[in-house]
Amino acid sequence: MSATDLDILAYLGHPQATLLGAGSEAQVYALDDAHVVRILRGGAALADAEQRAGLMAEIKTGARHLKFQVPSADSVQAWNGRVFSVEPRLSGQPVSQLLKGMSGPERADLLIDYLSVADQIRTISIHRPDYGPLLGDAELCATDWKGFLRARVERSLASCPTDLRPAVAAMRDIVLPVPTQAALVHMDYFPGNVLAQGSTVTAVLDFGPSTIIGDARMEAWSAVAYLDSEISPDATEADRALAMGRLAEHNLTAHYPNAKRWLAAYWSFAADDPALMRWCRRILAGR
CATH class of the missing domain: 3.30.200.20 (Phosphorylase Kinase; domain 1)
Structure with missing residues (x-):
């Protein structure tokens, strides 16, 4: 045993x-x-x-x-x-916990730093010849970004709940821009995986199987998408509005809806996480 x-x-x-x-x-x-x-x-x-x-x-x-x-x-x-x-042991408390009790300018500053750090991950120097995961799943790697996006959806399609398969399959040919340069993307950057002290981020946790070489914009899109209530129940509508404003400041809103749908298709394999699956279902249903 x-x-x-x-x-x-x-x-x-x-x-x-x-x-x-x-x-x-x-x-x-x-x-x-x-x-x-x-x-x-x-x-x-x-x-x-x-x-x-x-x-x-x-x-x-x-x-x-x-x-x-x-x-x-x-x-x-x-x-x-x-x-x-x-x-x-890394210093700080999960941002998800801090959001339970923080308010006012300090809360806004924390969210701004959370979003700013997401943008800084691209500057971590990691180089690979292909797009795709850095741990395992070498068969998902592709020489072009669109090839990886499609391969990852195909992988999720094979294991997602049966009723989601038509919606996930529709994401195989979703239109997303091609990056000019590949970068490190955490892909699981949400308040539970980020530590902070006060309004300052101190650590980013859980680089792992979801971490890829990809389009750095996906980090910004996912950091905002994961503030939705199913994933971050203590984030408010005001928090999400602030995050969307940040995307607008960086001219990242145009492709955000498609990126969010692709993320929902990607995570559709995670049937053991009820909250995440509720989010996937809602986003894939276009709500």
Whole structure:
């Protein structure tokens, strides 16, 4: 029988570690003020965790000029059938939590910084010959942006709920602009994956399987799209209006509706996330 999370925490000498968060891939516990352990779900492969650690190191090197922190791994281990990594603890609270109680100019400043940092991710120096994911799924990589967009929709089409397939299939030939230069795109940049202190972003979490080389504009579009109520329930209509104003300032509104529909088609495979699926259904239904 594989080790439980509690077994691993005891093995590390921190049986009372606090759970900080849980996602589809892993649970993260605070070991102390300086370290966390990221325990992957059962069945995870050590080689995949090591590949992720290598990508984190590459991103950290490429992000040295930026004010915010990014994850890294001090060690990656397999023990009693489970895989985990010990990582530096990044400072700040999730923006999703801060939005619960923050108001006035401080809230607006936080949202502006959240959107500004999304735009800065493109400056992290990561280079690959093709468009597509940086971890696994090499068959999705393509020499042109449109080729990746189509391949990613085809992948989601194969695993999305049956009733969504016509709407997802319609996104295969969606019209989006071609980037003049490829860039790093997080693709899962939403308030739950961003830490801040006060109104200043301090860290961006969870670069991983969704992270791609692609069109940097997709980061701006997704950062705004993920403020919708299904994904960010504590974001308000005023917050979303501010974000849309930011897109307008940067001349990014024209292609936003199509980008949002493509994102909904992309995430349509995530049937284990009810809130995200409600968002996908609404957007793909044109509401």
